[in-house]
Amino acid sequence: MISLRGLVKEFPGGVRAIDDLDLEIADGEFLALLGPSGCGKTTLLRTIAGLETPTAGRVGIGGRDVTALPPGRRDVAMVFQDYALFPHMDVAANIAYPLRVKRVGRAERRARAAATADRLDLSGLLDRRPAQLSGGQQQRVALARAIACRPRAFLFDEPLSNLDARLRLTARTFLKRLQRELGVTTVFVTHDQGEALALADRVAVMSGGRLAQVGTPAEVFQRPLTTFVAAFIGATPMNLLPGRAEGGALLVAGARLTPPGPARDLPDGTPVTYGVRPEYADLSYEPREDGLPGRVGVVENMGTALLVTLEPAGGGDGPLVQVVVPEEDGEPAPGTPAWAVPRASRALVYRDGRLLGAPVGPAPAPAGPEA
Secondary structure, three states: OEEEEEEEEEEOOOEEEEEEEEEEEOOOOEEEEEOOOOOOHHHHHHHHHOOOOOOEEEEEEOOEEOOOOOHHHOOEEEEOOOOOOOOOOOHHHHHHHHHHHOOOOHHHHHHHHHHHHHHOOOHHHOOOOHHHOOHHHHHHHHHHHHHHOOOOEEEEEOOOOOOOHHHHHHHHHHHHHHHHHHOOEEEEEEOOHHHHHHHOOEEEEEEOOEEEEEEOHHHHHHOOOEHHHHHHOOOOOOEEEEEEEEOOEEEEOOEEEOOOHHHOOOOOOOEEEEEEOHHHEEEEOOOOOOOEEEEEEEEEEOOOEEEEEEEOOOOOOOOOEEEEEEHHHOOOOOOOEEEEEEOHHHOEEEEOOEEOOOOOOOOOOOOOOOO
16 A cells, blocks of 8 residues: 655745645555646656655555655656666666666576566567667566566556557556556556546546545546546546526526536525536537527547537627537538537536535645646
């Protein structure tokens, strides 16, 4: 288990990359640290690894306090974004290097390097140097080096970001299967929410050095606790529309909508933000009282579906509303009048940036400069 208590990392000039953060990562768990550039996720990973010294707080790994220990004594393995392979060493030497540092005997080093390479389909590449390998092969060598030293935890700093889109999907599946087989606690830093949702047991969304939300992929996608998380999570951002309560309903973008449970008792005039994902709304070409009126502005083909953006029906600067439409429904022509009909059971209502009915807690800080 990795335990972080009251963790603070402040850099010169008063920049707080980590701001009083508490987090526990279970033994064998795959946790993704997710957030925009500047949110502090890489600094947090480096602090767990011992590459950064916290200003305050403590780091625990496997039940012992490692806050004051150097990286080499924390029994963790880190895979970097650029793989950090030694260009003058062949694959076998790169894999075995951490064992050499730990003064493991030459014969055992070779045996463990060979066994790990075989597991990752690198057996035929042991004599090659990194420059002779593809990006995917270099990534597997970096993983093999981490696995060979049998650490208590893996720390991944955006290890897939240098791969092309197709190879990233293949590597993602491979990485998740490998982590399941090894059962090693893993912390994975990424700014790609698709990667985080696909790989992790839990996702920790960061903003301004703080945790905005920690939950399963389903929880952070279906029930984001703040408008920040709602806007950040999802291949297509959630529709977040200003509105107000009136007479037991919500007036939103020219429509009178039935509010979800927690919003039914709001006093008249209460300003709210109405949230519904494009995937949880339907498109109607007939007037609907429970629909948001507009005109088709932009249609984006996503392969198996279409993303339709509705502009305000009367023009002007009103909010845009997006709806995901199945490809078999056909592509509507720009300018076509249409209504976006939210599925009431999937709608969320936010007040002052927080989900109504959610536990009360400190609001996340705005994203700051990356440390």
